[in-house]
Amino acid sequence: MATRKKGAARSRASGTPPASSSSKAAAVSKPLVRIVGVGASAGGIEAFTELLEALPDDPGLAFVLVQHQQRAHISLLSEVLARATSMPVAQVDSPVHVEPNHVYVAPPDGQLVIENGRLRTVMRPEGAWSPIDGFFQSLAADQRSLAIAVVLSGMQSDGTSGAQAIKAEGGITFAQDESARFHGMPESVVSSGVIDFVLSPSEISGELVRIREEWKHEDAAEILPQSELAKVFTILQKQFDVDFTHYKPTTIERRIRRRMLIHKTQSIAAYLRILRADPREVDHLYGELLIHVTGFFRDPEVFEALKLQFAPEMVRHRDVTSPLRVWVPGCATGEEVYSVAITVLETAAEAGINCPMQVFGTDISESAIERARAGIYPAEIEANVSPERLERFFASTNGSYQVNKTVRDCCIFARQNVTRDPPFSRLDLISCRNVMIYLGGVLQQKVMGIFHYALRPGGFLLLGSAETIGSNGELFASADRHHRIYQKKDGAPTQRVSFEAPVIREPQAQTRNRMDNDTSAPSMLFREADRVLLGRYAPAGVLINDNLEILQFRGRTSSFLEPAPGAATFNLLKMLREGLLAEVRSAVLESRKSGGPARRDGATFLKDGETATANIEVLPFVAAGNERHFVISFEEVAGSEEGKGKRRKGAAAGKEPRQLVRLRRELSATREYLQSVIEEQEAMSEEFHSANEVIQSSNEELQSINEELETAKEELQSTNEELTTLNEELENRNAELGVANNDLVNLLSSVEIPIVMVDSHHKIRRFNASAQRMFNLISGDTGRPINDLKSKLMVANLEQLISEVIETLEMREVKVQGAGDGEHLLRIRPYKTLDNKIQGAVLALVEGSGE
Numbered sequence: 020m021a022t023r024k025k026g027a028a029r030s031r032a033s034g035t036p037p038a039s040s041s042s043k044a045a046a047v048s049k050p051l052v053r054i055v056g057v058g059a060s061a062g063g064i065e066a067f068t069e070l071l072e073a074l075p076d077d078p079g080l081a082f083v084l085v086q087h088q089q090r091a092h093i094s095l096l097s098e099v100l101a102r103a104t105s106m107p108v109a110q111v112d113s114p115v116h117v118e119p120n121h122v123y124v125a126p127p128d129g130q131l132v133i134e135n136g137r138l139r140t141v142m143r144p145e146g147a148w149s150p151i152d153g154f155f156q157s158l159a160a161d162q163r164s165l166a167i168a169v170v171l172s173g174m175q176s177d178g179t180s181g182a183q184a185i186k187a188e189g190g191i192t193f194a195q196d197e198s199a200r201f202h203g204m205p206e207s208v209v210s211s212g213v214i215d216f217v218l219s220p221s222e223i224s225g226e227l228v229r230i231r232e233e234w235k236h237e238d239a240a241e242i243l244p245q246s247e248l249a250k251v252f253t254i255l256q257k258q259f260d261v262d263f264t265h266y267k268p269t270t271i272e273r274r275i276r277r278r279m280l281i282h283k284t285q286s287i288a289a290y291l292r293i294l295r296a297d298p299r300e301v302d303h304l305y306g307e308l309l310i311h312v313t314g315f316f317r318d319p320e321v322f323e324a325l326k327l328q329f330a331p332e333m334v335r336h337r338d339v340t341s342p343l344r345v346w347v348p349g350c351a352t353g354e355e356v357y358s359v360a361i362t363v364l365e366t367a368a369e370a371g372i373n374c375p376m377q378v379f380g381t382d383i384s385e386s387a388i389e390r391a392r393a394g395i396y397p398a399e400i401e402a403n404v405s406p407e408r409l410e411r412f413f414a415s416t417n418g419s420y421q422v423n424k425t426v427r428d429c430c431i432f433a434r435q436n437v438t439r440d441p442p443f444s445r446l447d448l449i450s451c452r453n454v455m456i457y458l459g460g461v462l463q464q465k466v467m468g469i470f471h472y473a474l475r476p477g478g479f480l481l482l483g484s485a486e487t488i489g490s491n492g493e494l495f496a497s498a499d500r501h502h503r504i505y506q507k508k509d510g511a512p513t514q515r516v517s518f519e520a521p522v523i524r525e526p527q528a529q530t531r532n533r534m535d536n537d538t539s540a541p542s543m544l545f546r547e548a549d550r551v552l553l554g555r556y557a558p559a560g561v562l563i564n565d566n567l568e569i570l571q572f573r574g575r576t577s578s579f580l581e582p583a584p585g586a587a588t589f590n591l592l593k594m595l596r597e598g599l600l601a602e603v604r605s606a607v608l609e610s611r612k613s614g615g616p617a618r619r620d621g622a623t624f625l626k627d628g629e630t631a632t633a634n635i636e637v638l639p640f641v642a643a644g645n646e647r648h649f650v651i652s653f654e655e656v657a658g659s660e661e662g663k664g665k666r667r668k669g670a671a672a673g674k675e676p677r678q679l680v681r682l683r684r685e686l687s688a689t690r691e692y693l694q695s696v697i698e699e700q701e702a703m704s705e706e707f708h709s710a711n712e713v714i715q716s717s718n719e720e721l722q723s724i725n726e727e728l729e730t731a732k733e734e735l736q737s738t739n740e741e742l743t744t745l746n747e748e749l750e751n752r753n754a755e756l757g758v759a760n761n762d763l764v765n766l767l768s769s770v771e772i773p774i775v776m777v778d779s780h781h782k783i784r785r786f787n788a789s790a791q792r793m794f795n796l797i798s799g800d801t802g803r804p805i806n807d808l809k810s811k812l813m814v815a816n817l818e819q820l821i822s823e824v825i826e827t828l829e830m831r832e833v834k835v836q837g838a839g840d841g842e843h844l845l846r847i848r849p850y851k852t853l854d855n856k857i858q859g860a861v862l863a864l865v866e867g868s869g870e
Contacts, residue, residue, distance in 0.1 A: 076726025155181020
C-alpha cells in the first residue's frame with residue numbers, strides 16, 4: 020500500500036506550512052538550504068520521474084521543478100511525481116519557505132520566483148515566456164553559489180540564460196545527455212559553455228548526493244592558504260597574462276572551490292597538480308573567474324534615467340568633428356554596450372540631432388569579445404528588449420536576433436585589461452557595472468584613478484547597484500545617487516596612472532632576478548663594459564623589421580639619417596639622407612633575397628651641404644617567432660688629402676667621372692628595385708587570381724547550401740502544417756473522449772445494478788456506487804486484484820469464472836448469497852474493445868435468483 024502512503028505525504032505537503040520560529044527567522048536571513056532548480060519541457064515528466072526515483076529518501080536538498088505548461092491547464096504534475104518519491108511533493112500556489120527533502124512544483128498560471136529562501140508566484144507575463152530562465156535567474160540572485168541548475172528534456176532554449184546566471188554566481192549546472200527525448204534545451208545550454216555535468220537523470224541524482232556530501236566537508240573547511248593561491252595565480256598569469264592577486268579573495272576562492280568540487284578533490288595541492296598537468300583545466304578556471312552576469316537593459320530604471328537625464332546633455336551641441344565617446348569595460352558578450360548605444364541613438368533621434376558616436380566595449384576574455392562583435396543573441400532577449408526596439412534595432416535570423424549594422428557600426432570591441440592596459444581618453448561616459456565588486460581594494464583604487472584620467476571634464480561614471488566611488492569623493496561628485504551615476508569634478512587633481520606590465524616570477528626566478536639586478540654582481544660589470552666598448556668602436560646603425568620600419572637606433576646615426584618633413588615616421592627609406600636611398604634599398608633587397616649579408620662601398624651622399632662617402636653593410640637575422648630583421652651599419656669613409664686638394668681646385672675632370680659612376684650605380688639599383696617590384700606584383704596577381712577562384716567556388720557552394728536550406732524550410736513548413744492539423748484532430752478526439760467519459764460516468768451512476776469492470780489480470784478498472792456498497796469497495800481499490808477484496812457476497816471460484824469468460828468469450832451466471840440480503844444472480848460477460856479485442860470482464864449483480 021505504498022501508493023496510499025505517498026498520497027498521505029502529498030496531502031500533508033500541500034499548502035503553506037504553519038509558521039514557526041525558524042520560518043519567521045527565514046524571512047530575515049536566508050536559510051542554509053541547498054536548492055536544486057530543475058527545468059524541462061516536452062519529455063520532462065519522464066526525466067523528472069527518473070531523477071526522483073534515483074534519489075534517496077533524505078538527499079538533504081530541496082527540489083523545485085519548473086515545466087512549460089498551458090495557462091488554463093489543470094496540472095496533475097505533483098500527483099504524478101508523488102508516486103516516484105517518498106519526499107513530500109506540493110504545487111506552489113501560495114508563498115512557502117523552502118525546506119530540505121521537499122519537492123516543489125511550479126504552477127501553470129504564474130512565474131515562480133524565490134526571495135530569501137521563500138518561493139512565491141508572480142503574474143505570468145504576456146507574449147513570449149521563459150519560466151525556467153526566470154526561476155533560475157531568481158535562484159542565482161537569492162542563493163548565489165549554493166544554487167544548482169538542472170536542464171532536462173525540452174525544445175527551444177529555455178534555461179540557457181538562467182544557467183548562465185547560476186554559473187556566474189559560482190553555482191553548479193547539469194544538463195541531460197542523449198537520453199533526453201527532446202534535445203533542444205539540453206543542447207542549447209551545453210553549447211553555451213556553462214554546463215559542468217552532462218549526464219542521464221539517474222546519474223544526475225547520484226552526482227547531486229555526492230556534491231551534498233562534499234559541501235558538508237566544505238562548510239567546515241578552512242580558508243585556502245595564500246601561498247597555494249599564489250601558485251594558482253602564477254599558472255593563470257603565465258597562460259593568460261592576467262594577474263588575479265588583487266581580485267576579491269572570497270570570489271576567487273569560491274570559484275576555485277567550485278572547480279575542486281567538480282574534480283572531486285578536497286585538497287588545493289591536489290587541484291594544483293591537476294592545473295599543472297591539464298592546460299584545459301586552466302582554461303576552465305580562467306573562464307569561470309571572468310564570468311559576469313550581463314543582459315540587455317539590465318536594471319531598466321537605470322537606462323531610463325540615463326535616457327531622460329544624462330544622454331540629452333551628452334548629445335547636445337555635438338557636431339561631426341566631436342563624436343560622443345563611451346567606454347564599457349568588462350563588457351562580456353556585449354549586451355551592455357549595445358544597450359547604451361541604443362539608448363543614445365534613441366535620445367539623439369528624439370531630439371532631432373545627428374550625433375556621431377563611438378562606444379568602446381572591452382573585456383579580457385577574447386571569446387566573449389568575438390561573440391560581442393557578432394552581435395547575435397538568442398530569442399530569450401525578447402523578455403528584456405521591447406518589441407519596438409527589436410523591430411528597429413535588431414534583425415531576426417534563424418530563431419535568433421542580430422543587432423543591426425547601424426548600431427554595430429557605432430560599437431568597437433577589443434580585448435583589454437582595465438587594471439593594466441592604457442584606457443581610452445576624452446570620454447563622455449564610462450559604464451562599469453558589476454565589475455568593481457570582483458576587484459580588491461588596491462585594484463578598485465587604481466581603476467578609479469584610470470576612470471578619472473579617461474573622462475573628459477564633466478564626464479559621467481555609471482556603476483552597479485552594489486558599487487560606489489568609495490574614498491574617491493575628491494574625484495567624482497554624485498549626479499544620481501539612487502542609480503549610481505557620478506560626474507567627474509572640475510578642477511580635481513589628475514591621477515597618475517601606471518600601465519607597466521607585471522613580471523611573472525617563480526620563487527627560483529625571483530632569486531636569480533635579484534642577483535641580476537644587483538649592481539655589485541659580476542654580470543652587471545661585464546654588461547657595462549660591453550656597452551662602453553660597443554658605444555666607442557661599433558659603427559652607427561639601425562635595427563629594422565621586414566617592413567623597413569626602424570626599431571632601434573644604435574650609436575650616432577645623425578650623419579646618415581634625419582627626420583623627414585611632414586608626419587612623424589620611422590620608415591628607414593624616408594629618413595635616409597640624400598644619396599643613400601638607392602644604395603640602402605638595393606642592399607636590403609639583395610640581403611632579403613639571398614638570406615646573407617650585403618655590402619655597398621663608396622656610397623656618396625650629402626651631409627650638411629657637402630659630399631661625403633660611406634660604406635653600408637646589411638646583416639639579416641631571424642628573431643623569435645620566425646620574424647626576419649636586419650641590422651644596417653654605416654661607416655663614413657674619410658677623403659684623402661689629395662682628393663681634398665683636387666676638390667678645392669674644382670677639377671672638373673675628376674668630378675664628372677665620379678658623378679657618372681654614382682648615377683650609374685643608382686640607375687642599376689633602381690632597375691633592380693623595379694624588377695623586384697614587378698616580380699612581387701606578378702606573384703600577388705597570381706595569388707589574387709587563385710583566391711578569386713576559391714571565392715567563386717565557395718560562392719557556388721553557399722548558393723547550393725542556400726537552395727538546400729530553402730527546400731528544408733519548405734519541408735519544415737509542410738511538416739508544421741501537418742502537425743498543426745494532427746494537433747487539431749487530437750484536440751477534437753480528446754473532446755469526444757471527454758464527452759464519452761462523462762456519458763459513461765453518468766450511466767454507471769444512474770444504473771442501480773452493481774457493476775464492476777476488471778482487466779485481463781483480474782484487477783479492478785471501474786465500478787459504480789451500487790457495486791461499492793455490495794462488494795465493499797473504496798476509491799483506493801482501483802488497480803487491486805478483485806480476489807484481495809473482502810466482499811459481502813459469498814462467491815466460490817470467482818477468479819476461475821472470470822478466467823473462463825475471458826478465454827471462452829461466453830457469459831457465465833452464478834447464484835451468490837449476500838450477507839442477509841438473500842440470493843442474487845451474478846452475470847459475468849467479456850469486456851470487448853471497439854476493435855473487438857478482449858481486455859477483461861464485466862460483473863453485474865441482479866436482484867433475485869433469476870431462472
